[in-house]
Amino acid sequence: xxxxxxxxxxxxxxxxxxxxxxxxxxxxxxxxxxxxxxxxxxxxxxxxxxxxxxxxxxxxxxxxxxxxxxxxxxxxxxxxxxxxxxxxxxxxxxxxxxxxxxxxxxxxxxxxxxxxxxxxxxxxxxxxxxxxxxxxxxxxxxxxxxxxxxxxxxxxxxxxxxxxxxxxxxxxxxxxxxxxxxxxxxxxxxxxxxxxxxxxxxxxxxxxxxxxxxxxxxxxxxxxxxxxxxxxxxxxxx
Amino acid sequence: xxxxxxxxxxxxxxxxxxxxxxxxxxxxxxxxxxxxxxxxxxxxxxxxxxxxxxxxxxxxxxxxxxxxxxxxxxxxxxxxxxxxxxxxxxxxxxxxxxxxxxxxxxxxxxxxxxxxxxxxxxxxxxxxxxxxxxxxxxxxxxxxxxxxxxxxxxxxxxxxxxxxxxxxxxxxxxxxxxxxxxxxxxxxxxxxxxxxxxxxxxxxxxxxxxxxxxxxxxxxxxxxxxxxxxxxxxxxxxxxxxxxxxxxxxxxxxxxxxxxxxxxxxxxxxxxxxxxxxxxxxxxxxxxxxxxxxxxxxxxxxxxxxxxxxxxxxxxxxxxxxxxxxxxxxxxxxxxxxxxxxxxxxxxxxxxxxxxxxxxxxxxxxxxxxxxxxxxxxxxxxxxxxxxxxxxxxxxxxxxxxxxxxxxxxxxxxxxxxxxxxxxxx
Numbered sequence: 234x235x236x237x238x239x240x241x242x243x244x245x246x247x248x249x250x251x252x253x254x255x256x257x258x259x260x261x262x263x264x265x266x267x268x269x270x271x272x273x274x275x276x277x278x279x280x281x282x283x284x285x286x287x288x289x290x291x292x293x294x295x296x297x298x299x300x301x302x303x304x305x306x307x308x309x310x311x312x313x314x315x316x317x318x319x320x321x322x323x324x325x326x327x328x329x330x331x332x333x334x335x336x337x338x339x340x341x342x343x344x345x346x347x348x349x350x351x352x353x354x355x356x357x358x359x360x361x362x363x364x365x366x367x368x369x370x371x372x373x374x375x376x377x378x379x380x381x382x383x384x385x386x387x388x389x390x391x392x393x394x395x396x397x398x399x400x401x402x403x404x405x406x407x408x409x410x411x412x413x414x415x416x417x418x419x420x421x422x423x424x425x426x427x428x429x430x431x432x433x434x435x436x437x438x439x440x441x442x443x444x445x446x447x448x449x450x451x452x453x454x455x456x457x458x459x460x461x462x463x464x465x466x467x468x469x470x471x
Numbered sequence: 472x473x474x475x476x477x478x479x480x481x482x483x484x485x486x487x488x489x490x491x492x493x494x495x496x497x498x499x500x501x502x503x504x505x506x507x508x509x510x511x512x513x514x515x516x517x518x519x520x521x522x523x524x525x526x527x528x529x530x531x532x533x534x535x536x537x538x539x540x541x542x543x544x545x546x547x548x549x550x551x552x553x554x555x556x557x558x559x560x561x562x563x564x565x566x567x568x569x570x571x572x573x574x575x576x577x578x579x580x581x582x583x584x585x586x587x588x589x590x591x592x593x594x595x596x597x598x599x600x601x602x603x604x605x606x607x608x609x610x611x612x613x614x615x616x617x618x619x620x621x622x623x624x625x626x627x628x629x630x631x632x633x634x635x636x637x638x639x640x641x642x643x644x645x646x647x648x649x650x651x652x653x654x655x656x657x658x659x660x661x662x663x664x665x666x667x668x669x670x671x672x673x674x675x676x677x678x679x680x681x682x683x684x685x686x687x688x689x690x691x692x693x694x695x696x697x698x699x700x701x702x703x704x705x706x707x708x709x710x711x712x713x714x715x716x717x718x719x720x721x722x723x724x725x726x727x728x729x730x731x732x733x734x735x736x737x738x739x740x741x742x743x744x745x746x747x748x749x750x751x752x753x754x755x756x757x758x759x760x761x762x763x764x765x766x767x768x769x770x771x772x773x774x775x776x777x778x779x780x781x782x783x784x785x786x787x788x789x790x791x792x793x794x795x796x797x798x799x800x801x802x803x804x805x806x807x808x809x810x811x812x813x814x815x816x817x818x819x820x821x822x823x824x825x826x827x828x829x830x831x832x833x834x835x836x837x838x839x840x841x842x843x844x845x846x847x848x849x850x851x852x853x854x855x856x857x858x859x860x861x862x863x864x865x866x867x868x869x870x871x872x873x874x875x876x877x878x879x880x881x882x883x884x885x886x887x888x889x890x891x892x893x894x895x896x897x
Contacts, residue, residue, distance in 0.1 A: 299835055377788065377839050384784045385723045385845045387777060391784045467768050468852070470638040470725060471659055 266335035273331020280327055281320035288316035301373040302366065354414075361410040368406025372399040404429075481589045484527070484554050491590040493517065493526040493614055495598070498558070498579030499543075500533040502600035507546035509598060509605055514548055516610030524618075529554045529586055530600075531579040539600070558582040577684030584670040594618050596625075596664040604712035612706035612757045613664035623701035625664035626655055626693060626753075629711040630760055633859060633867040634767040638729055640871050641851045642823060643690065646733060649878040650744040651697040654752050656705065658693035659729065665692075669701055687732025694733070698740040707757035710764055723842040731841050734830040745886055749879060774853035775812055779805045781846020788843045792829040797821055804850065814854035816877040822847055823878075824885045831889065 288294070297303040297315035312318035333351055336344040376399035383391035408425050440448060485491060495513045499506055510528060517526040530543045532555065540555050547553040558578045580597065587595045594617040596610055616622040639657060648654050665673075673692065678684050683691045696703050737744065782789075782805035789798060800818050807813070830840055859867045 299833060301835075374836065377835070380784065381723075381788065381839055381842045384781055385721075385777075385842060387780065389780075391780070467766070468637060469635050469767065470722060471636060471729065 262339055265338055269331050269335040269338070270328070273328045273334075276331070277324035277327035281324035283320075284323050285316050285320035288319055289314075293319070300370055302369065305369055357414050361413040364410045364413060365406060368403060368410070372402035372406065375399070375402055401429075480554070480556060481586050485590055488525060488527065488552065490525060491527045491592050492524045492594070493521060493618070494583070494587050494590060494592045494595045495526065495528045495610060496580075496583035496586075496595055497528070497530045497543075497598055497600050498533070498576055498583070499530055499535060499539050499600035500575070501535045501537045501539060503535065503537040503539045503542045505603060506530070506539055506600040507542045509600055509602055510543050510546040510553075511548070512605045512607050513598070513610060514552070516607030517552075519607055520611035520615065521618075527552055527554055527586075527590065527592075529556060529583060531556050531558045531582045533558055533575045533579060554586070556582060556586070575685075577679065577688040580688055581674070581679050581684070584674045587667055587670040588674060591667065593667050594664060595667070595670055596662075598662045602662075602711070604710050606709075609662070609706075609708050612708060613662065616704050616706065616754075616756050617664055617666045620704075621666075621702065622664075622704045622754075623666040623669040624693070624696035624703045625706050625756075626657060626703060627660035627662045627711075628656055628705040628707045628755060628757075629660065630709055630762040630764055631711070632764040632767040633862070633864055634769050634856060635764065637852050637855070638725065638848070641819070641848065641855070641874075642730055643733060644871070645820070645875045645878040646823060646827075647690075647694060647697070648750050648875050649882050650737065650747065651694065651740075652744075652747040652750045653697045653703060654750050654875075655693055655697060655703060656753075659689040661689065661711075662708065663689075663692065664706065665696075666701075669696065672699075672701075683732055683735070686728035687735075690729060690732050691736065694736045694740070698736075698743045704754040704756055707755055707759060709760035710762035712765060723845045726844055726848065727838055727841040730826075730844065731830075731837065734827050734841075737827055738831060741889065745889065748882065750875075769852060769856040771853045771856050772809055774849040774856070775809050777846050778814075778850030778853060781843075781850070785843055785846065788835075788839070791834050792840065792843075793822060793825050797825065801847075809853075809857065812854055812857055814850050816874045817881070819851055820874070820878045820881050821884070824881065824888070827885070828888050 293316045294303060294314050297306070303315050306312060306315050306318055312321055329351075333348045337348045376395045379398045380391055380395035383394050388394065404425065408421055411421050495517065497506065497509055497513065510530070513528050517524075517528070528547070530540065530553075532540055532543075534557060543555055544550065544553070558575060558581070583595060583597060594614045596613040598605060598609065598613075613625050613627075616625050636657070639659060643658055644656060647658055673695070676695070678691065693703075695701075782801050786798070789801070793801070797818065800815075801822075804812070804814055804818070826840065826844060829835075830837055834840070855870070859870055862870070
């Protein structure tokens with residue numbers, strides 16, 4: 234009888250008690266995680282609203298519109314305005330931080346490793362984001378510079394030149410951003426080099442073969458320009 | 472350091488000359504071919520018109536390499552009343568040619584104003600060194616209003632061909648007249664006379680190391696004199712023949728320099744021009760000349776083609792500057808053939824006002840904005856040339872007058888749109 238009682242306590246009740254204790258500990262951890270996430274959601278929402286309203290008062294949207302970022306935000310449908318997007322980014326970062334803090338609280342090697350990797354990766358992600366924003370601004374600025382200069386020079390393909398300028402700057406930007414986040418670095422660089430080299434070679438061959446006379450006339454007019462009498466004017470603008 | 476050397480040089484000259492009442496300044500840079508005639512005209516003019524007043528001719532040179540200073544010294548009949556100085560010419564002056572064709576003109580004028588102040592002279596006349604049509608009478612016309620009638624700023628008035636000075640006729644004159652209420656016909660003429668007190672006033676301003684001094688000094692002086700209520704008048708100088716503008720000078724860069732300065736000054740003086748409606752005539756001194764100006768030709772077809780391409784290709788840029796109605800009208804104008812092409816005055820003035828507003832609000836990069844005006848300006852040129860093809864000078868003047876009146880009539884639109892300063896709200 235005593236043996237049976239001991240067996241019952243050691244083989245059945247003991248493990249069950251341990252399991253219950255472990256479940257209780259896990260449950261408290263889970264509640265802790267959920268509380269942290271809930272807190273993150275609340276703090277994130279409050280931070281988003283504050284940032285959105287403060288940026289609106291500071292006319293951040295107007296600044297972004299001038300820089301051309303507003304149009305990108307609007308067209309991409311990311312958010313209803315640039316200041317709202319800034320608020321949403323802040324909210325996302327706060328919630329992500331809360332989630333990672335919660336996971337870290339579990340204390341298992343797996344979660345600890347995951348948190349560590351995310352935190353190491355985050356600066357690269359932010360840098361890539363910054364590269365993209367700067368790239369968009371530079372591409373718009375250079376595109377507009379080329380467009381105005383080409384129109385003022387009377388080049389018929391002004392819009393094409395401006396578009397190509399924007400395209401190449403954006404390609405460079407995307408390559409730099411992807412390189413920063415470490416996505417198939419070598420593949421991207423090789424693909425870009427082949428693509429870029431191919432386009433340039435194709436253009437050179439097409440121009441050399443298909444427009445030999447045009448190239449001749451263009452170079453001739455460049456180095457020994459001769460104006461027709463009807464093109465002459467003697468305007469003094471000032 | 473350079474200032475100290477200049478002070479010593481001026482003090483030495485003044486101690487040998489005694490009190491100087493009049494100064495004639497000739498800024499130069501590689502003008503050996505023409506400056507001799509200008510120096511001779513200046514000394515003859517001073518001798519004829521002001522024989523009993525002590526005068527000094529100052530050549531402020533930017534470091535000419537063609538023997539300009541030697542020519543000046545040889546041409547001078549009275550070396551005692553001649554002073555040759557050098558104004559600093561920074562590398563940027565040599566790299567970027569301003570619209571008036573003289574690198575570092577702002578620096579040269581600053582030097583001349585300093586000499587005027589140091590000499591306590593009553594009047595200063597400044598003439599370009601590349602003039603081919605200068606006569607001794609010019610100095611009487613530029614200086615007499617200051618010495619006799621206490622004027623502070625004497626602007627030149629030249630007899631010009633109807634197609635000459637199209638930026639002045641289309642933008643600078645109508646806009647400055649509507650803004651400041653003074654009908655100063657050629658505010659970027661090149662030659663001018665100023666009183667000693669205005670020279671000191673200019674010297675005290677903090678513009679000498681800015682783009683205003685580098686590229687927009689003429690319009691800055693004229694605007695400052697008008698906006699700050701100095702007495703201004705015109706001197707009728709007759710025809711002007713000078714070396715042609717730098718051949719490589721880009722028209723869009725000229726627009727950036729001139730229109731950029733006018734727009735920038737609108738910000739400086741917005742409290743002044745917002746209280747001005749209508750305009751008053753500016754006194755004209757000197758008898759009208761019978762001069763046949765140098766002929767000027769305009770390639771209307773090419774100017775119109777540039778306008779049409781601008782409206783077609785720069786639409787995304789113009790959408791940020793102009794109202795929907797203006798864009799619609801621009802498209803309609805661009806669809807016209809050369810025979811029927813007209814850019815209405817109301818549309819043109821609206822475009823100028825909206826450009827000034829967009830510049831003020833920094834809708835996008837300011838240099839882009841100013842450069843994008845070039846096709847529109849050429850559109851105005853094409854429209855003006857086509858309409859005035861068979862018109863006399865008097866009829867063309869009437870046409871410019873009509874444009875100015877439209878500019879004055881539409882000024883309330885600009886006033887309504889121009890943002891109030893923080894202290895004025897409520």
